[in-house]
Amino acid sequence: MTALLEARRLTKVYGGGLFNKSKALVALDDLSLAIEDAPPTITAVVGESGSGKTTFKRLLLGLSEPTTGEVLYRGVDLRRLDRDQRRQFLRDVQAIFQDPDEVYNPFYKIDHVLQAPVANFGLASSKAQALALIEQALVSVGLRPEETLGRYPYQLSGGQRQRIMVARSLIMSPRLIIADEPVSMVDASLRATIIDTLRDLNRRLGISIIYISHDLTTAYQLSENIVVLYRGGVAEAGAIDRVVQQPEHPYTRLLIGAVPLPDPKRPWGHVENVVEETEKVRAERKGCLFANRCPHRMPMCDEARPPQFQTAPHHVTACYLYRESSATTSTTLQQNFVDRSNLAPS
Amino acid sequence: MNQSILQVRDLRVYYHTNDGAVKAANGVTFDLRIGERLGLVGESGSGKSTIAMALMRLIKPPGKIEGGQVLLDGVSLLDLPEEKMRQMRLKEIALVAQGAMNSLNPVMRVRPQIECALRDHDVKLSSIALSDRINELLDMVGLRRNVADLYPHELSGGMKQRVCIAIAICLRPKVIIADEPTSALDVVVQRQVMETLKTLGKALGASIILIGHDMGLMAQAVDRIGVMYAGDLVETGSVAEVFADPIHPYTKLLIASLPTLERKEAARGIPGLAPSLRNRPVRCPFQPRCPVAIDRCQTEEPILREARPMREVACHLYSSESSRVMEAS
Numbered sequence: 001m002t003a004l005l006e007a008r009r010l011t012k013v014y015g016g017g018l019f020n021k022s023k024a025l026v027a028l029d030d031l032s033l034a035i036e037d038a039p040p041t042i043t044a045v046v047g048e049s050g051s052g053k054t055t056f057k058r059l060l061l062g063l064s065e066p067t068t069g070e071v072l073y074r075g076v077d078l079r080r081l082d083r084d085q086r087r088q089f090l091r092d093v094q095a096i097f098q099d100p101d102e103v104y105n106p107f108y109k110i111d112h113v114l115q116a117p118v119a120n121f122g123l124a125s126s127k128a129q130a131l132a133l134i135e136q137a138l139v140s141v142g143l144r145p146e147e148t149l150g151r152y153p154y155q156l157s158g159g160q161r162q163r164i165m166v167a168r169s170l171i172m173s174p175r176l177i178i179a180d181e182p183v184s185m186v187d188a189s190l191r192a193t194i195i196d197t198l199r200d201l202n203r204r205l206g207i208s209i210i211y212i213s214h215d216l217t218t219a220y221q222l223s224e225n226i227v228v229l230y231r232g233g234v235a236e237a238g239a240i241d242r243v244v245q246q247p248e249h250p251y252t253r254l255l256i257g258a259v260p261l262p263d264p265k266r267p268w269g270h271v272e273n274v275v276e277e278t279e280k281v282r283a284e285r286k287g288c289l290f291a292n293r294c295p296h297r298m299p300m301c302d303e304a305r306p307p308q309f310q311t312a313p314h315h316v317t318a319c320y321l322y323r324e325s326s327a328t329t330s331t332t333l334q335q336n337f338v339d340r341s342n343l344a345p346s
Numbered sequence: 347m348n349q350s351i352l353q354v355r356d357l358r359v360y361y362h363t364n365d366g367a368v369k370a371a372n373g374v375t376f377d378l379r380i381g382e383r384l385g386l387v388g389e390s391g392s393g394k395s396t397i398a399m400a401l402m403r404l405i406k407p408p409g410k411i412e413g414g415q416v417l418l419d420g421v422s423l424l425d426l427p428e429e430k431m432r433q434m435r436l437k438e439i440a441l442v443a444q445g446a447m448n449s450l451n452p453v454m455r456v457r458p459q460i461e462c463a464l465r466d467h468d469v470k471l472s473s474i475a476l477s478d479r480i481n482e483l484l485d486m487v488g489l490r491r492n493v494a495d496l497y498p499h500e501l502s503g504g505m506k507q508r509v510c511i512a513i514a515i516c517l518r519p520k521v522i523i524a525d526e527p528t529s530a531l532d533v534v535v536q537r538q539v540m541e542t543l544k545t546l547g548k549a550l551g552a553s554i555i556l557i558g559h560d561m562g563l564m565a566q567a568v569d570r571i572g573v574m575y576a577g578d579l580v581e582t583g584s585v586a587e588v589f590a591d592p593i594h595p596y597t598k599l600l601i602a603s604l605p606t607l608e609r610k611e612a613a614r615g616i617p618g619l620a621p622s623l624r625n626r627p628v629r630c631p632f633q634p635r636c637p638v639a640i641d642r643c644q645t646e647e648p649i650l651r652e653a654r655p656m657r658e659v660a661c662h663l664y665s666s667e668s669s670r671v672m673e674a675s
């Protein structure tokens with residue numbers, strides 16, 4: 001079966017050029033991941049700024065072209081979609097962006113962002129039908145249409161505005177939503193409602209979600225599987241329950257250790273001061289990209305990039321600490337993912 | 347330890363709009379003790395940043411400080427002439443503003459930006475002493491010394507934020523206000539910046555006011571916490587006690603809304619919306635969202651009062667008459 005959306009050996013290099021290879025920045029390095037049409041999945045892509053999260057999103061949406069590799073929509077390269085396929089792609093794959101304030105034009109009522117897709121894609125034959133479609137989408141994200149329509153963006157909270165963006169994507173009846181940091185600009189107290197909304201869409205409407213974030217806690221609450229990116233490469237991937245409870249890559253451990261526990265009795269403890277390196281040094285690094293921050297650095301770490309080791313059926317880690325495990329035979333990451341049917345019902 | 351460095355009494359800041367005054371700080375009262383880290387936490391629009399700006403006397407029209415008192419080490423900041431106040435800023439009370447890292451001048455190296463702050467406050471040093479001072483400041487915030495000769499675009503977000511902290515502490519202020527200093531940073535960098543602030547506060551003997559919306563971060567970073575809702579402080583207390591036993595229903599919900607890595611469960615958001623700060627009705631501002639509201643909440647606004655030793659709360663359920671009822675239930 002062809003996947004709904006598949007990243008095949010995706011690499012993106014910014015800058016550089018023929019004569020100046022040292023200035024090139026590898027934003028994403030050889031990432032392969034496929035999202036099937038069914039069953040619906042939720043996959044988290046987690047990493048710090050500069051890890052390639054946003055590059056990955058832009059490539060998946062066809063907003064920028066990969067340097068090598070390809071993104072396939074139902075088996076066809078995004079760059080070679082014909083007109084009808086492209087229209088279908090624009091409906092099937094929806095994006096939710098980080099900042100719910102930048103999406104809105106403050107002079108328009110919020111109805112505008114909801115009506116535009118209906119009009120552009122001819123989704124309704126009458127005004128009444130369009131309204132019904134919009135109201136249904138709003139109800140799906142837990143908003144009351146009569147309290148939402150006709151208002152201006154400033155009259156709504158950040159959480160409501162972000163949910164309207166989710167509603168907008170629902171109007172297109174998508175198969176996949178790519179959510180890039182949907183909660184980072186939203187108050188901590190409202191994050192839970194956005195996460196609930198996304199989870200509900202996945203369960204009830206069968207929409208797959210790629211959840212891109214630097215926040216491990218919300219990713220853990222929402223997803224089944226996780227890809228941890230570090231400087232464009234996959235550090236660790238697999239079933240999220242396992243990765244969070246038994247993190248292997250030192251970077252993942254660092255990430256988990258940095259999550260502030262909401263409990264003053266269990267303090268963070270001491271943190272080592274990381275020596276941050278400039279882009280130039282980073283570009284010239286041959287070995288593991290994390291080596292300079294790694295507490296377990298070994299000589300071999302500076303010589304070559306570690307391959308992905310299969311440490312458990314649903315867990316791969318790109319770190320020489322696990323070199324006793326065999327290198328993974330999987331060609332794409334989702335082969336290491338768990339199926340929801342294997343999970344205890346939540 | 348119990349001596350106050352900063353006393354804020356009944357601080358009122360209104361933003362005057364065509365539709366009436368928006369009461370962003372509606373009579374806020376608190377003390378900051380010497381060497382203490384105080385967290386002010388609340389949702390967007392609860393008045394946290396307004397208080398930070400008011401303490402620095404940086405409120406701009408249509409905003410206006412309508413009343414109250416701010417005593418810094420006995421000096422009433424709101425009564426100072428503007429030039430005196432300018433000298434107080436940075437020297438006695440410094441602000442790391444929200445998104446401060448984007449306030450660095452992009453066409454200037456870091457060194458002259460720090461020098462600028464010193465010069466502006468009439469610090470006269472020989473060039474060698476000045477250079478030593480800058481090196482010392484960079485050491486304190488955990489940056490390498492060569493950072494002084496880099497441009498902001500060559501630094502990562504966390505490094506830029508630390509440069510801003512270095513500028514904020516260059517005159518050894520008694521009070522440092524950090525307004526969401528890590529909201530644009532990753533968790534790892536966030537933790538490092540918070541640690542930097544913590545050690546600095548200790549090294550300088552400065553008191554810190556940390557402003558933010560993330561209760562999890564507060565739990566790790568401050569000694570005492572003040573929870574704000576709709577321009578009012580609704581609960582204060584030591585961070586350990588507030589987390590162990592939150593009193594105000596809003597605080598309880600805030601803590602319950604935090605997702606963790608330990609339990610995989612649907613964390614609950616707080617339903618409803620923060621009220622408009624314009625034309626506030628006389629009632630508890632949290633009443634429409636409160637799961638345990640009583641009749642009295644609709645007709646009378648609770649005031650912040652001591653509920654237990656060192657704990658203050660603004661909630662009718664904990665005022666003197668009903669305290670017995672609560673204990674019984």
